[in-house]
Each structure stands twice: as C-alpha cells, then as structure tokens.
Amino acid sequence: MGPVQTVNFVTALNVPCISPNNLKSREREIGKTIEEYALTSCKKALEEEYLMNSYNFIPGHATVIGNLSGKCLHFRLKSTDCRKCNYIDEKDDASEKDHDCRRNYSGSSNAMEPALAVEMDMLYAIKQNTSKGDIENLKSTIDAIVPHAFGDYSLCSSCENTNKLANLGSSQSNESLNFVISTKAPKSKHFGGSQSLGYRVASAVSQKNDGRNYVVEVNKTHRLYPESEREKRQKLLPQHIRENGGTKKGSRLRSVRSKEIREGDSYTSAISSIEEESPYIEEIPSRPAENDNINLHLGNTATVFFDLETTGLGISCDITQIAAVFGTNKFSQYVMPLQPITIAASKVTGLTRFGNVLYRNGIPVPHQNSKECLKELITWLPENAVLFGHNVKSFDAKIIIKALTDENLINDFESKCNGVVDTLHVLELHTPIETCCPADQPELDKLRKEHENLKVEEVGFFINPNVPFIGASPDGIVTCDCCGQAVVEIKCPFCKKHDSLENASDDKNFYLKKDNDGNLKLYTKHMYYYQVQTQLGICQMESGYFVVWTEKDLHIEQIVFNNELWKEICDKSKHLFITAILPELIGKFYSRLPNRQPLKPVVNNYLCEKESKSKDNNEQNTE
DNA sequence: CCTAAGGATCCCGACAGTCG
DNA sequence: CGACTGTCGGGATCCTTAGG
Numbered sequence: 001m002g003p004v005q006t007v008n009f010v011t012a013l014n015v016p017c018i019s020p021n022n023l024k025s026r027e028r029e030i031g032k033t034i035e036e037y038a039l040t041s042c043k044k045a046l047e048e049e050y051l052m053n054s055y056n057f058i059p060g061h062a063t064v065i066g067n068l069s070g071k072c073l074h075f076r077l078k079s080t081d082c083r084k085c086n087y088i089d090e091k092d093d094a095s096e097k098d099h100d101c102r103r104n105y106s107g108s109s110n111a112m113e114p115a116l117a118v119e120m121d122m123l124y125a126i127k128q129n130t131s132k133g134d135i136e137n138l139k140s141t142i143d144a145i146v147p148h149a150f151g152d153y154s155l156c157s158s159c160e161n162t163n164k165l166a167n168l169g170s171s172q173s174n175e176s177l178n179f180v181i182s183t184k185a186p187k188s189k190h191f192g193g194s195q196s197l198g199y200r201v202a203s204a205v206s207q208k209n210d211g212r213n214y215v216v217e218v219n220k221t222h223r224l225y226p227e228s229e230r231e232k233r234q235k236l237l238p239q240h241i242r243e244n245g246g247t248k249k250g251s252r253l254r255s256v257r258s259k260e261i262r263e264g265d266s267y268t269s270a271i272s273s274i275e276e277e278s279p280y281i282e283e284i285p286s287r288p289a290e291n292d293n294i295n296l297h298l299g300n301t302a303t304v305f306f307d308l309e310t311t312g313l314g315i316s317c318d319i320t321q322i323a324a325v326f327g328t329n330k331f332s333q334y335v336m337p338l339q340p341i342t343i344a345a346s347k348v349t350g351l352t353r354f355g356n357v358l359y360r361n362g363i364p365v366p367h368q369n370s371k372e373c374l375k376e377l378i379t380w381l382p383e384n385a386v387l388f389g390h391n392v393k394s395f396d397a398k399i400i401i402k403a404l405t406d407e408n409l410i411n412d413f414e415s416k417c418n419g420v421v422d423t424l425h426v427l428e429l430h431t432p433i434e435t436c437c438p439a440d441q442p443e444l445d446k447l448r449k450e451h452e453n454l455k456v457e458e459v460g461f462f463i464n465p466n467v468p469f470i471g472a473s474p475d476g477i478v479t480c481d482c483c484g485q486a487v488v489e490i491k492c493p494f495c496k497k498h499d500s501l502e503n504a505s506d507d508k509n510f511y512l513k514k515d516n517d518g519n520l521k522l523y524t525k526h527m528y529y530y531q532v533q534t535q536l537g538i539c540q541m542e543s544g545y546f547v548v549w550t551e552k553d554l555h556i557e558q559i560v561f562n563n564e565l566w567k568e569i570c571d572k573s574k575h576l577f578i579t580a581i582l583p584e585l586i587g588k589f590y591s592r593l594p595n596r597q598p599l600k601p602v603v604n605n606y607l608c609e610k611e612s613k614s615k616d617n618n619e620q621n622t623e
Numbered sequence: 624c625c626t627a628a629g630g631a632t633c634c635c636g637a638c639a640g641t642c643g
Numbered sequence: 644c645g646a647c648t649g650t651c652g653g654g655a656t657c658c659t660t661a662g663g
Contacts, residue, residue: 396662
C-alpha cells in the first residue's frame, strides 16, 4: 500500500492517520531491512539448492527459482529511470546528487530481461564454482552462460544430459512469485524508478522464501515487538485452540487444498464453514466518545521527568548536562563535552567551556565525563522507569541513546528504563483551544469569573440535517452554566496586526464599525456577520461570540441568532444547490457543455421570483 | 545552526471514458 | 482507432515547529 491507501485503510479502522512523509521515512527504514533480509534468504535458498545437487533453474523476469526448493535464489531489478535523478536534472540541483539512485540500466527495454538473465546466471556460476575452487571449471561455465540463456546447452558441463535439461521443472513457483510481486507492486501503479519498487520486490521475495515470518524478523531488527501483543491475545483463546488450533487449522487447510487440486472442486469446500463465531475474529472496538480523556496506562512504572542540555541541535551533539526528577529525588550533573559548545547553545544554557573547565554563567561548575555521568544516571534511575520529557522523541532520546550506545551502556540502561514519553505529543492531544488561541489571559480570567464553569472546546465540521447542503466549522464552542452553549468565531486581522481596533474601525472596509454610542459592533452587512449567523443556524444555537484580536486590542461581541436572516440564507443556499451545484455534480452540466444555457430553477418557482426581485441585494449577500 | 514530522501542494504516469 | 480529457495515486518539495 502507498500513502493514500494506507491513510484510507487506517481511516476505515478509526485509527489516526499517518502523514505521507512519515510513512515514506518508515518505508525507507523498513525497506532497507527487507532488501537485506531478501538477499540473505536468497543466499540461504541458494545453499539449500546447492546441497540438493541440482542446477536447473528457471529465469523469470528478474528472479531465479530453484527447481527443487521452489524458492527464490536470486533477484535483480533493472531500471532505466530514477525519479530522484529526473528531479535533479529538471531542477539542476547539485546538492541532491548523492542519493539512493535506482537507475542501473541504459539498454533497450527488450534487451532488459535477457540482460538480467545473463547477469544472474553469471552470479550463479560463480557461486557454484567458488565453493569448489576450480578456476578452469568456472571459466568454462562462464563461457557457457550466453549460449545457455539462448537455448544452446552444448557448452554446459552440468547440462550434458539433454533429458535432464528438458525437465525445467514446474513454472508454478515462478508464477506464484510473480503473483506476489504483482500484488505488492501492481503494474497499474507507476513504481518505475522509485525506491519503493525495490522494497516491494524484496518483500515479495522474502515472503516467497520464508513466508510471512519475514515480517517478524524485520520487526525484530527494528526493535518492534508486536508478537508480545499476539501472545497476550493468544492467552485469551480457549486452551484446545491455543495448544493445537493453529497446527490443526494449517494441516486441515493443506489437506483441503490438496483435495481441491486432485478433485478439481475449488469453490464449495469452505464456503459454508463459517457458521459459528470464529475465535480468530475479534471485533474492532468502537471509537471512544469525543469527550473521553486519553489516559496513559503506565501500569507499575516509575515516572521520571528528564531533560538534557547539549552543545547544539544536531543529532551528533554532545551532552553538557543531564537533569532528572523522580518524586522528591533529583539528579543533576554537568558533563564535559568533547566538542565545542555552539554560541547559540551557550545563550540558552549559560554553559561555556575553556580548556578542561566548564563554566555556567561564568562560574566554574563540577563536571564528569560522559561515561561516568551516564553510569551514575543508570544507578540513580528507579526500576521500571519511564522517562518523560518535551520533544524527547525527536531530540533528547536520540542524543542519550547515541551516548549510551557509544559508551556501551545501552543494555544497562534498558534494564532500568521501560521507555520514554514525549510530552509534546501528549500536549497536542490534551491542549484545549483556549491555550492555543491568542486571547489575553486577564480577559479570559475575567470571563471565567463572570461565567460559571466556563469551557472552550475545539470542534469540527457541523451539518444540520434540515439543510444538509450547508456546513459550518466554528472556531470553537463555549459552554457555561449561566448562558448554555454558544459558537465562537475568532478573527486575527493580519493587516491590522499592530493597530488598536479603534483605529482599525476608521478603515471603511473594516468589519467592526462604531455605533451611535461609540461602541464597536460587527457590521451586519459584512460577510462575517452572515458567517456567524450561518454557524448559529447550523449548530442550532441562540447566540455566539465574535472575537477580534490584534496585538493591542481584543474585542468580544455577543451575536444573537437572527431567524429572518437564517431563513434567507437557507432559501438562497437551497436555490444555489438545486440550480447550480446539483446539476454539475450529477451531470457536469456547466463544465462539460459550455454552450448550454444555465438551468431554470424548476423545483421552487417562488425562490425564482424572489431571486429576480431582489437580485442586487442578493448578489451582495451571496458573496 | 540540525532533524523529523505533518500539512499543503504540485507534478507525472496509468487508466478509463468520450468523441470525431 | 487515435487524440484528448478527467481521475486517481505515488513521489517529491516547501513551510512550519519543537528541542539547545
């Protein structure tokens, strides 16, 4: 699956989406491992094949399948194209020259497959003979490669027996591998020249050789342990299934498959077998309610807050200070870095270094070397510690893990520490809108005193079932015991950023205007007034707050629902939807047939008459 | 200064449908 | 049958934001 399919998939499962960039990074990490795994599995299969003492092999598009083992012995990809190279050529950007280039072939497309076959035969011949150490034999084998690839076996030492040559084995294994590749990299999608193609073919080869076990091996390499979750869930299954359910199921399926092949009936055997509720099927839990808090289930762990100071921002920077807190226990040590402290880092931390002396704000401070300090930290850490810190996922954790690995202390650290929690991510999940919006804190405190239990919530997209063709996304919903619910619409006018709203209202185009008493009010002909009224109508609320913020001023105005205006908005929207949007959606009425006259409104003649009478006003308001 | 992640956007290839 | 167009999806870039 690519980014789009992955996002569609996780969305269908009610799981938070992953960004295409993030997915791409993960693909690169995992992809390299899969390629390495595929090559290793090919080497193993080749040795297995060699032990079986038979050298017939069937070159596919770019794979060599062992006749006896049925496994993929080798695979190669050729591409005349590289996406990155194309981009570099187009942009003439020399800084990108060093990349994982996928262009490795310059001949014609027709000659590509024979070239691959010859190349792989060459590797096979070398592998076959290096273990024997017979140089002459190797030379004659290489000479035989090209005639062999084109059907002439007169020079082949291992192909002397023509009867043996006639037996090229079943092509089933080859077709099977081609099928797996086609499911992972379908030709309907353009993977040519991309890194992704290599990873996809490698994963298909790995799957062919070792089954889906390759996923577990790749996970282990990347220190991912989904099997612990699997084991946990397996314990929930009934004992008879836990002990031999999988084995029995596997042997039953194999037996059914072999019967189907022999008897030719592949369709009726298992169709009606799913009558009882299967213990292997688990219901996907429903999405938690909107107001549910997302809690961290830390179990029996010790919460430690920690922070690092470093010589700079790079991943290769040295630690200059480690500080941590566990309950009332505190840990703080300065570390003498091996590299200079950048000026920017010194400004933040106050730490400078002259020779072997470390200074904080000009005063010498006691310090240790990195290894001593890390050892002391590990000793200080409580058992089952979980480290909390801000942006640790992207910064602190990487720095400290690198330092621990360099000092060969990573295993000791892991024996004490269960993991890290990035409070940046936790904050993103828990931060209410009021701390994100630029409203002045004193003003917010004042509102809290005036309104009992004041809450401001970030909300999404609203649709009113009575007018499903209009939607609204207020900036928030404010709730209090005295006034109930109200929508909030916040504007931060960029062009009036440095002005007071009093001055801004002098601009005749500004949406706040002074009334007879000199008070600022939202202009009722302005589109923002229509916006708030539409939000109130859709959310079915009686009032809302229109908030305008500049660096010098804050305006909060209560807007009361205007039923007359809401009816007018509904009528116009319905008219627009029926005469313009619906014909376009259903039949591309406007975009496909440019010469046709616009539809006359046939559904609601009353609207049509009303529209023609108040055409001028409507044009202004529709905007 | 470095690095990773997320969102928005653009570009391009493959395919299906339409039209002359 | 070929030219053209629209849609979909993958790949890549740009910008912003955290951390010292």
